[in-house]
Amino acid sequence: MTSMYAKYGMNPDRVVQIETLIDLISKPNEMLPSSIFIYGHSCSGKSYVVTSLLEEFQLSYVRFNCIEFFSVKVLLESILNKYSESSSTRGKRNKENHMPETCENMMELVNKLKNKAQDVDKRKKLFIVLERSERIREMGEVVLPALLRLSELTGLNICTICLSEVVWEKFYTKMGHSDPITLHFPQYNKDEIINILCQSHNSKYSLGFYKSYLNMFLSTFYRVTRNLLNIKSLAEKIFIDYCRPIESGEIKMNDVSSLWRYIVPRLKFVLQQGHTLASGQLSNQPGQAVITSSLSGTKLNLPYHSKMLLMAAYLASHNSSKTDRIVFSRRANKKKRRKVESLSVKQTIMSGPKPFSFDRMMAIFYCINECEKLHSSLLMSQVSYLLSVHLLDTFGDDMLNEPKYICTANFDMVCDVSRSINFNIVKLLHS
Incomplete structure (x- = not known):
């Protein structure tokens, strides 16, 4: 056990979690638990520990990030095709000649896995690792309960491991489903x-x-x-x-x-x-500390609509929602608008970013960007990218019913980006 902890750098600080997982997955000739739910904050070692243990014991597994799947069909087809590849008995040649299979719904997935179970050893272990599994809640009330009971429905020795930053209580549905084995990865002290x-x-x-x-x-x-x-x-x-x-x-x-x-x-x-x-990177000059980040200024390589989304997010995060109608409405009273424009921009910036809703950001986006209504999937992909590069950050726990964000970009960066698209953001900043 000690040698394995030494092999994987983060593992010694996860002794309890590792020992629990070893007891659940490493026993030979035993049926696996139908599902395991692992939750904890980002960068707490969930994915690393799970994949390291599966590779250490040479167990077959397929790994997915649920943020990549925009529909149930794509998720189910990925699971089916990955299972077919992992259970293939004819080696690489079979894998290369394997034709992708289609799967429209959960019932079809269960039936096809049952048919495949006739040709393979039912005791063979297979793990389905689903990262960001909270996204499955958006795919309907049937998908998650069925995935948690996939071994029971198909008769195969399959264990579904769900990784999430959300606690299990947030996954409850009206239909109800069997509770998995839960395991918590706390933040590092x-x-x-x-x-x-x-x-x-x-x-x-x-x-x-x-x-x-x-x-x-x-x-x-x-x-x-x-x-x-x-x-x-x-x-x-x-x-x-x-x-x-x-x-x-x-x-x-x-x-x-x-x-x-x-x-x-x-x-x-x-x-x-x-x-x-x-x-970013700190400068090499001992008397200065400046940023040469790839995210700063006009070096920020973003599509046009992503830059406009960043402008809308910054305005939503620094302007009060009470001034939106006066600032962005074309029919606003000129006296009211002149009064708002007289307020200090410096005071607005120094007050710091505040959380805002997704709907408010979209409303500002369409006010400052006079274009046809874009497809929601395109906008959501741009928002996800801004989150990944830490120009946006999530706020609060209820990201399903009422998602809220906060803009973490600084004023100088936003000004550089606005100049690159000929957009004057300063005149729209108000207390």
């Missing part, structure tokens, strides 16, 4: 983050020196973000600046207080940038 980051330490400085730096770093950033990937990216970039006065001979390595005073201005600058800095 400060000591666990330090242990994980120390495992990837490969600089010329000692491990003790790096640990003391991480303690100071997390004392500032642990309250701001607990996303492991963001923390790792920022810690590595700021450590370069932290070591620069040591390399130049200005400060000794054991003078921790002087090193801390040297790095404080950079930490303040990083905190002002928020989530967008995670993909």
